Amino acid sequence: xxxxxxxxxxxxxxxxxxxxxxxxxxxxxxxxxxxxxxxxxxxxxxxxxxxxxxxxxxxxxxxxxxxxxxxxxxxxxxxxxxxxxxxxxxxxxxxxxxxxxxxxxxxxxxxxxxxxxxxxxxxxxxxxxxxxxxxxxxxxxxxxxxxxxxxxxxxxxxxxxxxxxxxxxxxxxxxxxxxxxxxxxxxxxxxxxxxxxxxxxxxxxxxxxxxxxxxxxxxxxxxxxxxxxxxxxxxxxxxxxxxxxxxxxxxxxxxxxxxxxxxxx
Ligand code: ZN
Ligand code: FE
Numbered sequence: 001x002x003x004x005x006x007x008x009x010x011x012x013x014x015x016x017x018x019x020x021x022x023x024x025x026x027x028x029x030x031x032x033x034x035x036x037x038x039x040x041x042x043x044x045x046x047x048x049x050x051x052x053x054x055x056x057x058x059x060x061x062x063x064x065x066x067x068x069x070x071x072x073x074x075x076x077x078x079x080x081x082x083x084x085x086x087x088x089x090x091x092x093x094x095x096x097x098x099x100x101x102x103x104x105x106x107x108x109x110x111x112x113x114x115x116x117x118x119x120x121x122x123x124x125x126x127x128x129x130x131x132x133x134x135x136x137x138x139x140x141x142x143x144x145x146x147x148x149x150x151x152x153x154x155x156x157x158x159x160x161x162x163x164x165x166x167x168x169x170x171x172x173x174x175x176x177x178x179x180x181x182x183x184x185x186x187x188x189x190x191x192x193x194x195x196x197x198x199x200x201x202x203x204x205x206x207x208x209x210x211x212x213x214x215x216x217x218x219x220x221x222x223x224x225x226x227x228x229x230x231x232x233x234x235x236x237x238x239x240x241x242x243x244x245x246x247x248x249x250x251x252x253x254x255x256x257x258x259x260x261x262x263x264x265x
Contacts, residue, residue, distance in 0.1 A: 011030060011031060012112060012134075013028065013030070013031075014026065014027075014028055014134065014172070014174070014216065015027040015028075015029070015049065016213045016215055016216075017037075017045050018045075018178070018213070019041050019045045019068075020041060020068055022177050022178045022179065023039075023041055023042075023068050023069075023176060023177055023178075024039075024174070024175070024176060024177065024178065024213065024215060025037055025038065025039055025040050025041060025042065025046060025072075026038040026039065026136055026174045027046070027049055027055075028112065028134075030109075030110035030111070032110070033054055033056055034055070034058050034110040035050060035053075035055040035056060035057050035058060035110065036057075036058060036059045036060070036061060036110065036112065037057065037060055037061075037076075038060075038061045038062075038129065038136045038174070039061070039062060039069035039070070039136075039176055040060060040069075040071075040072040040076055041067065041071045041072055042072045043071075043072030043073075043075035043076045045072070047076075057080040057082055058107065058109055059082050059083050059085065059107055060073060060084045060085065061085045061086075061129050061136065062085065062086040062087070062092060062095065063087075063126060063128065063137065063140075063176065064122065064123045064126040064127070064138050064139060065089050065091035065092045065125065066123070066139065069138060069139075069176060070086075070092055070094075073094045074094055084096045084097065085099050085129075086098060086099065087100070087125040087126070087127045088125060092125075099116040099127060100118065101116060101117060101118035101127070102116065103115075104116065105129070105131075112131055112132055113131050113132075114129040114131035114132075114136075115129070115130045115131060116128075116129060116130075117130060117164070118160075119137070119140045119160035119163060119164065120151070120152045120156045120160060121140060121146075121147065121156045121157025121158075121160045121161075122138070122140050122146075122147030122148060122152065122157070123139075123151045123152070124151045124152055126138060126139070126140055126147075126160075128164065130167060130171070133171060134171065134172050134174055134216070135164060135173050135174060135219065137164060137173065137174065137175055138175070138176045139176045139177065140157075140160055140161070140164070141161060141164050141173060141175060141222065141226075141228075141229075142175045142176075142177060142179045142183055143173065143175060143179070143180040143183065143214055143215055143217040143222065143226070144179075144184045144187045144197075144200070144204075144222075144225055144226050145179055145180075145182075145183030145187070145226065146161060146226075146258070148258075148262065154251055154254050154255035155251045157254070157258070158250065158251055158254040161228060161229055161254075164219070165219070165223060168219070169218070169219050169223065170218060172217070172218060173216050173217045173218065173219055173222055174215060174216045175215055175216075178215065180214035180217075181204055181205070181208055181214075183226075183261075184197075184200070184201045184204055186260075186261050187201075187225065187226065188201060189264070190235075190236055190239045190257070191227060191230070191233075191235050191239070193235065194224075194225065196221070196224035196225050197224070197225040200221060200224075200225045227239075228254065231250045231253040231254050231257065232250060236253070237253055240252070240256045240257060243256045243260060244256045
């Protein structure tokens with residue numbers, strides 16, 4: 001008999017679990033019911049999803065120390081003896097496997113392999129997990145936007161986004177928040193004539209009208225639409241120059257965008 005189980009088990013299903021006002025906890029599971037969660041800020045949300053789908057939690061991955069991303073870990077560990085992968089940071093309690101840039105994580109159940117990328121900027125110890133065609137990027141890259149600079153510099157954040165930009169274009173971007181509509185309003189002020197952005201905004205409006213997630217997006221879409229990945233594109237560079245009246249390298253352009261977005265309402 002052909003070993004269909006093995007094929008079935010190697011497929012990872014991806015489910016964004018809405019939590020709090022606008023967070024997503026990412027749930028990945030195979031057809032054998034083995035699951036991983038990324039950034040479980042709320043344990044109850046995870047427990048409900050596991051129960052509904054009859055899944056067994058096998059691992060937790062954390063991108064950064066903010067409470068809305070790690071707040072459910074202690075409670076989940078009370079009920080599930082699973083490894084907790086997290087960057088090296090004292091502010092993340094309960095981590096059992098510390099990960100750093102360039103390392104990879106091998107999971108057997110569900111079968112998955114993730115590469116760890118250090119992407120400082122939103123926080124200094126922020127990491128992304130890349131594997132199975134997915135980018136789990138926490139609060140660094142959002143659809144049509146990027147994270148605020150709470151700890152890092154504009155240069156650090158831009159370097160992190162540059163790294164993410166070099167992943168395969170088909171990579172599915174699994175960000176930590178549903179910020180796409182608000183990000184899109186800002187992006188449209190920067191590049192009102194970008195047809196890719198216009199199409200994405202129509203798609204986003206349709207999804208949100210039905211209360212559906214706008215994520216995952218594709219990296220190709222972000223490269224075509226997200227101003228924070230487009231500081232080298234002429235219309236974005238021109239906009240940054242108008243904001244800042246002239247000079248500036250690409251870090252200055254990125255910083256001008258980030259500052260303008262911080263003030264944008
Ligand atoms: Zn955060
Ligand atoms: Fe967050």
